[in-house]
Amino acid sequence: MTTSHDPPRLRTLKHELPARLSRALETMPAEEASSEQLALLAAKVRGALEAQPAERSPANTRRRTRSTSRRVASLVVTFAAGAAAGVAVATGLFLGFPRSWPHATAPVPSVPGSIAIPRAASASEPYPAPTPAEPPSFPSAAVAMSSKPAGSSTASAHALGKPSQAGPEPSQDELALVARAQEALARTPGAALSLVAEHERTFPRGALGQECEVIAIDALLRLGRTTEAEARAGRFHQRFPTSALGRRVDVLLEVRN
Amino acid sequence: MLTTFLDFDHVFAESSPFVWRVLGRLGVAQRDIPDVGQEVFLIVHRRLADYDGRAPVRAWIYGICVRKAAEYRKRAYRRYEQLGHAAEESGEPGEQERHLELREARACLEGVLAELSSGQREAFVLYELEELPMGEVASAIDCPLQTAYSRLHAARKAVTEAFRKREGRGEPT
Numbered sequence: 001m002t003t004s005h006d007p008p009r010l011r012t013l014k015h016e017l018p019a020r021l022s023r024a025l026e027t028m029p030a031e032e033a034s035s036e037q038l039a040l041l042a043a044k045v046r047g048a049l050e051a052q053p054a055e056r057s058p059a060n061t062r063r064r065t066r067s068t069s070r071r072v073a074s075l076v077v078t079f080a081a082g083a084a085a086g087v088a089v090a091t092g093l094f095l096g097f098p099r100s101w102p103h104a105t106a107p108v109p110s111v112p113g114s115i116a117i118p119r120a121a122s123a124s125e126p127y128p129a130p131t132p133a134e135p136p137s138f139p140s141a142a143v144a145m146s147s148k149p150a151g152s153s154t155a156s157a158h159a160l161g162k163p164s165q166a167g168p169e170p171s172q173d174e175l176a177l178v179a180r181a182q183e184a185l186a187r188t189p190g191a192a193l194s195l196v197a198e199h200e201r202t203f204p205r206g207a208l209g210q211e212c213e214v215i216a217i218d219a220l221l222r223l224g225r226t227t228e229a230e231a232r233a234g235r236f237h238q239r240f241p242t243s244a245l246g247r248r249v250d251v252l253l254e255v256r257n
Numbered sequence: 258m259l260t261t262f263l264d265f266d267h268v269f270a271e272s273s274p275f276v277w278r279v280l281g282r283l284g285v286a287q288r289d290i291p292d293v294g295q296e297v298f299l300i301v302h303r304r305l306a307d308y309d310g311r312a313p314v315r316a317w318i319y320g321i322c323v324r325k326a327a328e329y330r331k332r333a334y335r336r337y338e339q340l341g342h343a344a345e346e347s348g349e350p351g352e353q354e355r356h357l358e359l360r361e362a363r364a365c366l367e368g369v370l371a372e373l374s375s376g377q378r379e380a381f382v383l384y385e386l387e388e389l390p391m392g393e394v395a396s397a398i399d400c401p402l403q404t405a406y407s408r409l410h411a412a413r414k415a416v417t418e419a420f421r422k423r424e425g426r427g428e429p430t
Contacts, residue, residue: 006391009384010413018420024362028386033277037290041273044295049302 170207174199178208181215189219210236210245218252229253265302272301272318275387279319282382283326284371293329297321316393323379323398330375369419376400377412384409 010017011025033041170178181195196216199206206212213236220229233249240246276294285293300321308317370378376398383394395405 006384007409009388010417011385017417018424020358020362020365020424021417021420023359024366025385027359028282028363028366031278033274037277038273040291041277041294041298042269044291045269045298045302048295048299 171203174203174206174208177202178211178215181212185215185219185222189222192216192219193223210240210243213240214245214248214252217249221252265305268301268305268314268318269298272315273298275315276318276322279322279382279387280326280329282370282386283323283379284330285326289329293325297325300325312396313393316389316396319383319387319389319393319397320399323383327375327379365420365423366416369416372419373412373415376408377415380405380408381412381416385413 009025011022014022014026017025177195177199181192181199184192184195192215196212196219199208199212203209213232217229217232217236220226220232230253233253236243236249237246273294276297277290280290280293280297281287297318301318308314312320370381373381379398380394383389383397384391389397391402391405391409394409395402398405398408400408
């Protein structure tokens with residue numbers, strides 16, 4: 001997947017282009033689907049998944065049934081936050097922010113056979129075990145998904161957000177810790193805060209520092225510690241002025257205030 | 258545990274904006290995007306567990322979009338619906354003025370893209386508009402990197418020439 005020999009994009013050569021082409025190329029990459037459009041798509045996909053027979057092959061029956069229901073339920077949550085929040089929700093990062101959206105704690109419309117969205121698990125099992133049938137290549141795929149070509153300012157620049165610090169990829173230990181913090185957020189925001197603090201101690205130069213800050217801000221808001229959350233958000237913007245997560249931070253504050 | 262990061266809802270949340278966008282750019286009429294997008298995500302849902310991880314997820318999903326859009330174009334034989342035209346009527350007069358040029362330019366590009374071969378159009382849209390790296394473009398359109406380069410090259414030439422020709426003739430969109 002070499003990218004080093006990619007030619008410069010046409011839009012960067014605008015002096016050599018017909019003016020009209022240059023105009024079109026300059027603005028088209030920034031086009032975005034509206035939140036209503038995305039909500040419509042989500043509704044259609046949800047409807048189709050609900051209508052789908054849950055089993056495909058005997059070997060997969062149980063897993064498919066369970067995961068389909070769970071995924072449907074999650075979609076419901078993801079887009080239950082309303083049109084205004086639609087884009088923000090759609091821009092959730094790979095750490096599972098949609099699930100932690102404040103509205104997600106509201107009752108989930110029931111889906112036949114649905115099971116609860118995974119919550120923070122007990123202390124003895126801080127995070128759900130992997131489903132054996134899932135391929136082991138997913139972690140790297142998740143990282144791959146989060147990389148975005150430079151120079152784009154589309155919604156997906158948030159959605160596929162650049163990794164918080166464009167440098168190192170997080171280690172598995174770091175990912176696991178941040179995932180635990182993320183999972184703890186909904187039910188035990190205090191625990192999420194502790195886990196973020198643990199992250200700061202253990203991985204002071206970790207790759208997921210920004211994600212942790214967002215979790216901390218979210219947790220403070222859930223605990224009603226608004227002033228601290230605002231101060232932390234201010235520091236976030238200072239430290240990471242161009243972060244793809246900046247908007248997420250703003251939305252969190254807006255929703256809670 | 259890490260597999261949770263690519264649960265379907267996350268993939269949906271992250272990819273639905275670009276799925277919507279690229280389907281339109283690959284010739285799916287706005288009113289049909291929800292249907293074609295639904296087909297895309299049903300495939301993603303069905304295959305997520307078997308996804309082999311060889312290509313980045315994004316390129317994989319783009320690839321599904323490319324195939325679904327191609328099927329759509331075959332189905333929707335020349336059901337021309339210039340996307341720019343519907344919006345042309347609306348808007349404040351001042352706003353209309355400001356956006357007129359832009360709309361013209363985009364409509365022109367859409368027209369030119371529609372004239373390209375499928376392969377060229379796909380390479381152009383994914384590289385120039387979606388701004389994927391060429392490696393992912395090749396992966397999404399399922400061809401060798403070198404082929405992707407030559408399609409892109411041909412597409413760029415055709416697009417630029419088409420615009421020059423139109424401007425030379427002083428032709429409106």
